[in-house]
Amino acid sequence: MNWNTAIKDFNSYLKIERGLSYNSITNYCLDVQKLRVFLNEKGIEVSPLTIEPEILQQFIYEISGEVNPRSQARTISGLKSFFDYLVFEDYRKNNPMELIETPKTGRKLPDTLSEDEIDSLIKAIDLSKSEGERNRAMLETLYGCGLRVSELINLRLSDLFFEEGFIKITGKGNKQRFVPIANLTKKYLNIYINQVRLHLPVQKEHEDFVFLNRRGKQLTRAMVFTIVKQLARKTGLNKNISPHTFRHSFATHLLQGGADLRAIQQMLGHESITTTEVYMHLDRLDLAKVLNKYHPRK
Template identity: 70%
Template sequence: MNWKQAIKDYQHYMKIERGLSDNSIFAYSKDLTKLADYLSEFDSAITPMSIQKENLQQFIYELAKVVNPRSQARIISGLKGFFNYLIFEDYRKDNPMDLIESPKIGRKLPDTLSFDEIDNLISKIDLSKAEGERNRAILETLYGCGLRVSELINLKLSNLYFDEGFIQVTGKGNKQRFVPIGPMTIKYVNIYKNQMRTHMPIAIGHEDFLFLNRRGKQLTRAMIFTIIKRLAEKAGLQKNISPHTFRHSFATHLLEGGADLRAIQQMLGHESITTTEVYMHVNRKYLSDVLVMHHPRQKIND
């Protein structure tokens, strides 16, 4: 089996067996194609079944010259997954990546916005334009529910359970979860949904998607990024923000407000509590205050 066929089969496995998103499948496939292209320059006879640790070490050595340690670690992790798949399918008996270590990288703390910064961003939305109410509802939903951008653009009318105070979202691996939605977010979504969206021409096949573009079609990830970047420029915000910044801010502000980490984990749809724990490192001053306020030995008597 050559590299082209192996990558194609692996794509099918990632989609059907693992339920990965199209973006994840594209990223893993791109990394494997880089490896295949690299090998073709030296020895086209090396196949996914015959490649050895030494070949992969040389590839990663060359890779380290052009990508940062974080990207390098991601590619190494992806390659390990690919060879584990080959073992699972009985194409190989071993994983040549087993003894190859990822570079040491520090934990990257997420960027966050203060409540005032978020308020300022939303205030820059031009509500006199047709898309204004939609953009406000988008930002309120990102921040109010802590959604990933993919979860936002795939949110459907049939996923809204406003009477119960929840929305249903489809996260990574096509896993569905219910996320609480507050009265203010419901208010702005309803304004867009009932006053603006009902007057739009909606394209066939897009009738159930909540957020639509001017042609009545589902919004893209790129469009959400563009909306946020333009608002940041209007607000004079110097931070480099993205849709994910609102998700980080959602989790950080909940934690600072006293929310339980396990509850935040469920709302964010994190499989592991370790992923959620990154927010414990965002505001060390807050953690210090919590210790003084709540630990019986640390309270200072007036």
């Protein structure tokens, strides 16, 4: 088996068997491509089935001088998955990445927005333009439901269960979950759907998507990023924010309001509770204030 065939088969496995998103599949395959480029540059002739840990260790050492620990850890994870796949399919008997350690990266703390900052961003939307109502509904949904940007742009009219108070979300790996929706979010979605979207020239195969561009096609990830960045500049917000910042803020504000961590995990669609626990750090300052105010040894 050569590298081309192995990467192509790995791509199909990630898509069909694992049900991963396009972006995740692309990143995994790029990790293997990096290894392949390294082997070509060094003149090392070895196949995916015969490569040894020593060569992989050499590759990891090489990239450690070019990328930060987080990117290095990502590449190691991608290669481990690739060789796990080869073992799973009985192409190899062992994973040569097994003994290669992942660098300590620490946990990256997510950026968040205060409630006032979110209000300022939404108030800065120009509602005199037709896309203004869409953008307001979009940001209210991002923040009000804690969605990923991919989940937002793929939200469909048939996923909205307003009477029951939920929306159906298709997340990573095509896993579905129901997320509660607040009355305010419903209000702005209804205004956009019934007063603006209704008059758009909706293109074929885009009829069910909630958020559309002016040409009646599904809104893109890039467009959502652009809208958020423009609003941040308009309000003079001195933070590097993205659509994902609204998701982080959703989780943070729920936690600060006393919500149960497992409930937040379910709403965010995190497979593991440890992923959700990253938000616990944001409550520590509040906890310190409580200690300083009420503990007898303050």
